[in-house]
Amino acid sequence: MRALSFLTIADNLEALALRAAHPRLAVGALSHLPPSLLGAIQRARFRQTLRFVAEHSPFYREQFSRHRIDIERIEHPQQLGDFYTTGEDLRHYGAEAFLTGRPETAFETTGTTSAIPKRAFFSDEEMDRAGRLAAICLRLLGLERADRVASAFDCSFWVSPAILRATLKHIGCFHIEAGKIEPLEFYERIRSYRPTVIFGEPSWLSRLTDVAEERGTWPIKFLFAGGENIVESARRRIERVWRAPLYLNYGQTEAFGALGIECQAQAGYHRNDLDFFFEIADADADGYGELVYTTLTRRVMPLIRYRAGDITRLIEEPCACGWPTRRIAKIRARSDEMVVCGMGNVGPWVFAELLRDTPLATAEWQAAVEHDGQCDVIELRVETELATPDLERLILARLRERFPDFWKNYEMRLYKLRVRPAARGELRRGRKLKLILDRRPTVVGERSTDQTLFYPMAI
Ligand SMILES: [Zn+2]
Known part of the structure; x- marks a missing residue:
């Protein structure tokens, strides 16, 4: 009962901060949480999520019983030992076995280690929350109401365009969705709108840059990429041609696209500790291992210790940019052969x-x-x-x-x-x-x- 009322207070404070008019105020309010308090919020949300899935998700109910896990004794994800959720579980048991509430939308991974797609379900409320958090980050990167956004994100089953829409609603800027079309066509048709910020996948942005290098650029504030990694030499080339920075987002469909986001220092992804509990499995001496996350605020399809399949490390030191949140290092590789x-x-x-x-x-x-x-x-x-x-x-x-x-x-x-x-x-x-x-x-x-x-x- 005490834990519940503590969580209610934390939830209300966070809701107030998320609605703060200026992103700096929101980040400031959230960042002045002492680490011990953030840790306490994470643990309370973790316990709440664990009980919730044990009660409502057929998959977790069965797995906890099979692994003889007494959730009443679990205070911290690490106490779950070698219990993890994998992408293979999602495919094998089906997303429905993970459902704990009524979904309002679903997305699929565009490609995986097998021909069967992974599916993930969400509510509109979860979409709105993801949009609010992303809006704060993008405003910190300089996106304003006066900007004009053009997106080349592929709309087919992919989570990113939907999150972007939910995000821009909170910023109120003009935006246009071209979809993932031929870069030359994008260039010719989008040019008259003079977008100041362009969203797309890194390899697609690279091709758009080839076109722009030949035909000319226009002033833009930044480019923003999601969906895949980029080699630094390719990033530098895009930045040189456009004379603007290219920032990366790190996410997964299963995570609802929002695990972390780069800042101006481009030195890893500032992570979302309010919605996720991050761990590294099988870490080597340098701390590199597979990223594992537990969702802390989801109510439709929560995931417990989900193995992301990406090899990285957690950075605890503060970032040069001054954003207070801790980071996930740039992804080194996949743990499978994907x-x-x-x-x-x-x-x-x-x-x-x-x-x-x-x-x-x-x-x-x-x-x-x-x-x-x-x-x-x-x-x-x-x-x-x-x-x-x-x-x-x-x-x-x-x-x-x-x-x-x-x-x-x-x-x-x-x-x-x-x-x-x-x-x-x-x-x-x-x-x-x-x-x-x-x-x-x-x-x-x-x-x-x-x-x-x-x-x-x-x-
Ligand atoms: Zn930073």
Whole structure:
């Protein structure tokens, strides 16, 4: 009873802060929570969520009983030991087994490690909350009512355009949604609106930048990307051409898009500790391991210790920008063999499907992802006697026929696909053949926090 009234007070204070007129006031109010109080709010919300899912979600009820977990004794996520929720659970049991309330909308991941999409359900109230928090962050980055926003986010089942809409409602600026169309068409049609802020996926923004470099830019305040990582050299090029910073968002459909967001220092993602409890599983000596999060405020489809599949670390030191929240470091890699790149979210099954019915000498194949300074390059190596042009023609025909989304990105030149035949027995040297190699250089890099900011910010 005491915990509940404490939570009610915390919830009301937070609601007041979220509605504060100026983002600095909102962030200031939230950040002056002493760490011990934030920790107490997180623990109280965690306990509340745990009881809630044990009562309402068929999946968690069954799992807690199978793992003999007495939730009354659990105060902290770490006390759950090796109990985690995985993307595989979502696919295997179905999103409905996780439901604890009436959903009002759903989204799907655009690509995964298997052909079955992961689905996530939400309420309109949860959408509004995500929008409010994102609005505070974007206002801190300089977005104002007088700005004009153009978005090239893909609207098909993807959470980001919906969150962006919910966010801009709280900022009140003019906005236009082009969808993920050919960058040249976007450029020609959007130009007359003179957008001051552009949203899109990094590889798509990179192609738009090619067009802008040739035909000219107009003054913009910043670009904002979500959906995939970007190598730092590609980011710098986009920033140089547009003479404006490019900020990244870090999120997942399952998290409702809002795990963390970059600030002007671009040194990791400021994380959302009000809605999530973050942990790192299987951390190495440097603190890098798989990101795990527990949702703290969701009431339609809460997730307990969800394994994000991304390798990163938590940064506890304060950031140079002065935003008070702690950070998630730039994502280093995926823990599975999935790669998020210009092609889309691709895992081994994608290449296996591309190669199905292809006359190969052996069943061995390997894909390497590199970056050539302009876009991601995927090199698919297979053991076959076919000549390169024949093999390439075959694979491209299958790409068009079996993966329309990846084909669309290929036609938009968001990536290059090369096919290279290898001799029989050339690929497998050891016992285990790594199917996908991500060789892009600076996905690993973190920007130094003491780097001088050279963009004037309009806050
Ligand atoms: Zn910062």
